[in-house]
Amino acid sequence: MVVHRIIPSRISRLKDPLTRFKPLKTLTTSSSPAPESEPSSSSSSSSSSSDSDSFLVEKICFSLKQGNSNVRNHLIRLNPLAVVEVLYRFRNDLSLGQRFVDQLGFNFPNFKHTSLSLSAMIHILVRSGRLSDAQSCVLRMIRRSGVSRVEIVNSLVSTYSNCGSNDSVFDLLIRTFVQARKLREAYEAFTLLRSKGYTVSIDACNALIGSLVxxxxxxxxxxVYQEISRSGVGFMEEAFELMNAMPSKGFSPGVYTYNTVINGLCKHGKYERAKExxxxxLRSGLSPDSTTYRSLLMEACKKGDAVETENIFSDMRSRDIVPDLVCFSSMMSLFTRSGNLDKALMYFNSVKEAGLIPDNVIYTILIQGYCRKGHLSEAFRVWDEMISKSIKPTVMICNSMIKGYCRSGNASDGESFLEKMILEGFVPDCISYNTLIYGFVKEENMSKAFGLVKKMEEKKQGGLVPDVFTYNSILHGFCRQNQMKEAEVVLRKMIERGVNPDRSTYTSLINGFVSQDNLTEAFRFHDEMLQRGFSPDDKF
DNA sequence: ATAGGGTTAG
Incomplete structure (x- = not known):
């Protein structure tokens, strides 16, 4: 059985840099360092490499090479420039460089580093593969007050070759900025580095692009995207190299980057740019995938551009990319919104042809499309199909059916439907009742409407609280029947109950008074509406 | 340690 002893080099490999850089009470000698004995940059600051400095550097290097693990006595007189000097000496011996960094951090956690000394340590740590330690140095560097991005980048760059470093140091810098949510800084550092001819890996760029988006x-x-693509061959080569290196991951970094940017542009309504x-x-030879197309397709749907949507869709099909349920539901929603139910039904059938199983959202959209037009029998056909596929009707679908009844002028059948569903365990919400209430109001059946307001408040029906839609429906009903006194009572009641009137409330009131030729009252509510911060309807 | 979601009321 082997007993492992804890030796200094093991301590230095402890994961958490903070514990490592903190002096351990049990290990520090009784003569703990007084603050004034700590090395400081001010003590021997002026000369960059005085004779005493270079002598000190020699002594430290010698001690470390001899395997003398405790060079604490030498380190006491250390200044940041000497740190840089020592690390330059060890550029070809990473283990000694690491030992020096660890000794320094272990004995003097409060050493007053400069950007240069931190940079040199970062290079050594990155080359040693100790990324989390390197990152804590980066954080230390970027959190030092009054340090500009230019200084940070310049420090890393000026120590770069003497430390035998490579560009992955810059990846770490960018990633650290990104993780610290300092995106402006990350972007500026990226730009600076690029202007100096250094590269940042595709991965780090993607992280930056993703966060910015x-x-x-x-x-x-x-x-960032333009800079990547402008730098051309090198980047693309790297992209393809990576792609070939990890085929198991199943995605290509090039496609990934484009998808991030395209999706971001779509999300922010910049569809034309996204298309560019x-x-x-396509020109760069990459193949768009379902994510690429979905971003474009969904934005085209949201814009309501049916022609564009169908172009994207057929383009996608021509590449044998199978659209998913989200693509189909977006398209069906587009066509039901514009009243083109034939098209919606066509895509509904395409869902099955594509080998996908329609879910409740797909059924909702189609049922809703029929219900909005008052085509109840079609809606029920779809409803029956849905039930036969054992998809449980959601509140949303039930509300759509209620809407369908009301649209076809049959609010009381809608109420029967609701009651039947409640018996089957369905839990209605405010929208269920509000839809029905508005249906009765349109049929000028105010007593039924009132009855439902009462009903929705009952505990056993869910104990729902009438909201601004509920009150607006009732108020609207009174206004249409020229019962303006009653309408005002509703207004007062809703305010009293803490429900704020909105533009629609005032529009009903104003319209009611105008149709009675009572312009004084109409203007009074017009002013009140403006006072409450609602802009007038287009009608005025 | 990297992108990504669709459906209801006046």
Whole structure:
């Protein structure tokens, strides 16, 4: 059985840099270092490499090479420039470089580093593969007050070759900025590095682009993207290399980057730009995947552009990319919104042809489409099919059916439907009742409407609280029947109950008074509406 | 340690 002893080099490999850089009480000698005995940059600051400094550097290097693990006595007189000097000496011996860094951090956690000394340590740690330790140095560097991005980048760059470093140091810098949510800084550092001819890996760029896109700084993300694509061959080579290196992951970094940018541009309504990037993607020889197409397709749907949507869709099919349920539901929603139910039904059938199983959202959209037009029998056909596939009707679907009854002028059948569903265990919500209430109001059946308001408040029906939609429906009903006194009572009641009137409330009131030729009252409510911060309806 | 979601009321 082997007993492992804890030796200094083991301590130095402890994962958490903070514990390592903190002096351990049990290990520090009784003569703990007084603050004034700690090395400081001010003590011998002026000369960059005085004779005493270079002598000190020699002594430290010698001691470390001899395997003398405790060079604490020498380190006491150390200044940041000497740190840099020592690390330059060890550029070809990473284990000694690490030992020095660890000794320094272990004995003097409060050493007053400069950007240069931290940079040198970062290079050594990155080369040694100790990324989390390197990252804590980066954090230390970027958190030092009054340090500009230019200084940070310059420090890393000026110590770069003497430390025998490589560009993955810059990846770490960018990633650290990104993780610290300092995206402006990350972007500036990226730009600076690129202007100096250094590269940042595709991965780090993607992390930056993704974060920029997420907070809406699509312009900056676009800038990073352009810089990547402008740098051309090198980057693309790297992309393809990576792609070949990890086929098991199943995605290509090039496609990934484009998808991030395209999706971000779509999300922020910059569809035309997204299309430009898409074209650029095709030109660079990459194949768009379902994510690429979904971003474009969904944005085209949201815009209500049916022609564009169908172009994207057929383009996608021509590449044998199978659209998923989200693509289909987006398209069906587009066509039901514009009243083109034939098209919606066509895509509903395509769902099955594509080998997908329609879910409740797909059924909702189709049922809703029919119900909005009052085509109850079609809606029921779809409903029956849904039930036969053992998909349970959701509140939303039931509400759509209620809407369908009301649209076809049959609010009381809608109420029967609701009651039947309640018996089957369905739990209605405010929208269920509000839809029905508005249906009765349109049929000028105010007593039924009132009855439902009472009903929705009953505990056994769910104990729902009437909201602004409920009150607006009732108030609207009174206004249409020229019962303006009653309408005002409703207004007062809703305010009293803490439900704020909205633009629709005032529109009903104003319209009611106008149709009675009572312009004084109409203007009074018009002013009140403006006072409450609602802009007037287009009608005025 | 990297992108990504669809459906309801006046």
């Amino acid at each position: 997420r907070i809406g700084w699509v312009e900056l993300a676009w800038g 990037v898409f074209v650029e993607m």
